[in-house]
Amino acid sequence: MESHSSRIQVVTTLLSLTSSLAPIPLVLASTSCKFPAIFNFGDSNSDTGGFSAVFGQAGPPHANLATLSPTVRTPNTTLRQSGISPISLDVQYDEFYDVPSSRSQIVRRSNSIKVVNAVGKKQIKKDPLSSSLYKNKASLSLSLYTQHMEFVFLKHHVLFGLVIWATLLPSPGICTGPCSFPAIFNFGDSNSDTGGLSAAFGQAPYPNGETYFHVPSGRFSDGRLVIDFIAEGLGLPHLSAFLDSIGSNFSHGANFATAGSTVIFPNTTISQSGASPISLDVQLLQFSDFHTRSQIYRTKGELFEKSLPKEEYFSQALYTFDIAQNDITAGYKLNWTAEQVKAYLPYVLTQLSNAIKSVYGQGGRSFWIHNTGPLGCLPYVLVRFVTDPAQINKYGCADQINEVAQFFNQRLKEAVVQLKKDLPLAAITYVDVYSVKYTLITQAKKYGFENPLIACCGHGGKYNFDRYAKCGAKKIINGTETLIAKSCDDPTVRINWDGTHFTEAANKWIFQQIVNGSFSDPPNPLKTACRCS
Template sequence: MKLLRIVLLVLLLPAVSSCIPGRRRRRYDSIFSFGDSFADTGNDAVVFAARSLSTPSTQPPYGMTFFGHPTGRNSNGRLILDFIAEKLGLPFVPPFLAHNGSFRRGANFAVAGATTLDASFFSDIPGVGKFVLNTSSSVQLSWFDSLKQSLCSPARECKGFFHKSLFFMGEFGVNDYSFSVFGKTLPEVRSIVPDVVKTISSATERLIKQDGAKTVVVPGIPPLGCMPPNLAMFPSADPAGYEPGTGCLRQLNEIAVYHNELLQDALRDVRISHPDVRVIYADFFTPVIRIVKSPRTFGFISDILRCCCGGGGKYNFNMSAGCGMPGATVCEYPSNHLFWDGHLTEAAYRFIANGWLNSLNGS
């Protein structure tokens, strides 16, 4: 009888432990990601080459911290997507346009410079339209459609396949606003936020309805007013244009806050329509602001808005001597910096990824 009790206890332990809060971890067979340079793992090299353009991310010192060579990532090492894949026990998500192997474990459609809205929207902005590539969210979704037939056949089996996949819809939005600010007033830039957010939420619903996605992570955008390119190119003549606690551009940060608020509202509606699907908002704004406000608390240098790699100036950002270009220099310890080249460092991405993983495991 005593032996029987021991056997029953052993059999029950897995069931009991799975009910303990914090122990539950969902398993995913693959990751599919859409977005821009914050998630691009190498598609930019192919897209830029097709337009006879060069991308600095394929030149040293990109990739110096982790990979030891450039990979097309706009950082000194891994991105948020890389850290999440590692933590979930999945391989790094291969770039769709630059990978010749299997995509059964996932594919990344993100491209540096990608916009939410189609490229035609920006065609009338002087000096910008010709630089906006045809890599918008709708284009990336079409690439995904072209891949599906090689992943699951017949088509009716796809929903079952994607039930076990983790999707990232973005980050999208940063480039829409960054391109627009060259030819529009800030109130005009703010006016396109609802259209950008609607496009993101519609794309999220498409993955759910058409592809059977059961878990979709939808990131917000980081504080636009803290990004070195914006600080360098759009300085405010009025000291009141800067936030006293951060040194960031006030109005650009307000646009980012507005975007994130509308996006969270839109995602609530998606959840209501699809109660059996996990639609997770990933906060990109708060962790960056926390570091900017108190850099030493998180192990970063006090000159937090300055790029590690760049071509000089107050923020070490120079379009004509950007990171990876002649005239640029790189700091000795990238892990002490929040910003790499205007994008984030691996250390910053690791910090943000930990927060996203908590949301992924806890919601």
């Protein structure tokens, strides 16, 4: 199979040829060609909803890979800096390559195709970005994008204020019986991404997914994530990534998380720093649009009724948050001191609190919030940010970085206490995954694991981790493309999967510790993490 880089080169070469060669006469068929499908690549001149699906309003594309304001080459500025889409032509081609080669045909064989159609004129929102799209403007200016963001968040805050005013009533009690959550809506980063980043920027390569799914599944693990076990624990199907157009079903919720996401919108591109352009505020935009448009589509026939959630599910659902790890490490990438990172974190927490308030303003009532894990025990952190051996403790973890993570967690817990006061009808559960993960790493042998600080899937070095040759990386050796970042022999006894993320076995163990409420505040089991009227 040809490599990603060679495929990009083919696209670039074809574009160069079409621009430099003399016109080539076409031989027209005497009868109509009867094209069975169209696959489009482009910018705003042919974008039928790609940009809006990611960054706010319009709808998912129907086999259309174009997005508003992309470039042929990967941009070196962010969307907010220049208005240029991060979905450049090479990314569009990567998305296309994933359609015919495997996933679309796998879904066809399983008889679970998702069909989409266009939204009518009456259903276009009256905000600046939607109006621009509907009026067919050719490009999106930075000021227009800013207006759109301000419009949406103003709408959320006004709604939030109205809800607070209308619900200052005696708080209902905590449920003692099962809550019967009909859906889950998740916001987060790679710890809970079930395919969002892969849908936007290309599939996470094999051996990701090898243990449970047996093919790449959009998850950065050999199998299931904690969010998958949460869904299973509630008797619900695994969450489909909101951005995934292949085989998705949103009848019981949606996953807005993408790997590399931050709470604060990044000021670097994904190619520069690995930070996803789909930060928490963008995920909230996606959720808001999904909430509105899913109910419009549910009126369009049985197929949509079966693949989209009922209106009442939005108030009855469990809302899960697992994000901010990348906000903490972003400071270290800028060579900040621990104190500088700590000084930045209150701003991150304010934005995270506002996000929860925004969801509450749209009807969300049950929240399950994970704190951040022991970052100083991750191979990628140890390789990239730790230069002084004195920082390493007896377990092999970096104490100073873990102290910053604990600083964040303590402030997050305080923020949750305040949120409980501000949101009287909400059931908010703070989950201490830090303690669970640190216990597992430092007592690995006790729980049947080994080599807790060595990546199962990677390449070279003390920790089997190389950020330039991550899990699934290939290299041309003697003219043959060869997998160099391979999986270990037995992922079921390993904790770290790829230097950053956990194995399915570790994720399952973590879930088993938190599901009964032992590490929660209040100490409610997962199935009772709601309020009863």
